[in-house]
Amino acid sequence: MKNILLAITLLVSTIATAQSFEGKGDQKFQIGANIQDNVNGITLSYDYGLGENISIGVVTGYALNLNNGLTADFSDRFELEGRFNANLGSVLNIDNNFDLYPGISLSTKNFGGHLGMRYFFSSGFGIFSEFGTTFAKYNSDALTAAEKIHNQFTVNFGAVFNL
Template structure:
């Protein structure tokens, strides 16, 4: 009986459906680490599918650790973004567990672009990585180290959940 149960469990793991993006109505919650020059912090966000290959969402980042004498005021540490993603996982068609998504964001600090990847191990849990860069900064003067937080190339990595 134990062998039959083990075989059934292994077989169900191979046929489990864990699609990364299902289109309209798809909801994702993600939480992870934000890594950038002179700071590291927490990244948290939500995406909602509006169509077969695009989604919108919100993303917030807070720098917990700041380095090299950077001002520790809340306004420099916090950023909030509205996002638009083009979910291309089904276009690339490598695996239905994998999603690639380039996108644009409008934040409190800048107008930027991002490129991310999501991989789902189960129907509800996966990992993500995302690369962000500003395309247009609100302050075009020479930025202080505190103003560069969230206003430079950043990397986000963490866990993602289907809702």
């Protein structure tokens, strides 16, 4: 009886173990909140694994709530970017369900970088958080408050799904 329980436990734990990044061909979809100074919005991202620890992706965001009397048109509220990630979860070997991914991005507004973390509760669902910053802005003049949207330090968090 002990052996049967042990075998069932091992089988269930093997099936229930999620892999945070599986390498080439791995696909992730993230949806979450975007928090910035004077702005709250939504972010969507898709990442595709090119190799054991490399992925590329696309991210879009839209500023929904403008605070402190800030006004902005669609072009200031919307952002689209391509990105490159170094998925270090397997290198760090903290937990099979955890991935740490620093990366760089090129957007419609700037060149920047991010540091993200994902944790999977199952093989298909997890949570993520990302911290992003701008390294170089396309507009080198003094930015208006609306132009600072997506051109400043950002925090994103939400749900991540394996596709």
